[in-house]
Amino acid sequence: KQEVTQIPAALSVPEGENLVLNCSFTDSAIYNLQWFRQDPGKGLTSLLLIQSSQREQTSGRLNASLDKSSGRSTLYIAASQPGDSATYLCAVKETSGSRLTFGEGTQLTVNP
């Protein structure tokens, strides 16, 4: 059974710092991996989706990498801002027709 783990569970940083969030998964035979953002009391918003054949995806200050062989993905946030404060979740999909398996998320606080 696929398991997804995110470390750390919570992270607090000063504004302007570059930071890395980690996601690991137990079964490397994945179809794709997604990073989501969840604001308090709100639903999830997709940030980046990496197909299994890709190594990374970028959107603005966000960069997500994927290393299937080691079962790891990282989300890099450059020049963090207080507006980046949220919970970040990663989710993997094992085949094109399968469901998403989510990690528990990393709660990020960026202090002004």
Add this chain to the structure above:
Amino acid sequence: NAGVTQTPKFQVLKTGQSMTLQCAQDMNHNSMYWYRQDPGMGLRLIYYSASEGTTDKGEVPNGYNVSRLNKREFSLRLESAAPSQTSVYFCASRLQGPDTQYFGPGTRLTVL
């Protein structure tokens, strides 16, 4: 374009009561999903509907039923609510092809 909408936003039930959570999307998406989110457990799939007229069990279907009323609407019913069903429920939808799921704002359910 409202995206994915859910009603109600909050609900308190007594053990044994029944209720239906409503979800609608206006993006002409084929697939729709119901998740629950619990502390320490992450998001878990309850049921999904790959297309209008079809529904399938997810990871935690016991105690729930669903109806894909039409392409827009996917409802989740609790026939006899239990305290273990206290959770935040999210509906999501996805267009066939692009893999990103779009989430609603959630329903916060408490069963006393």
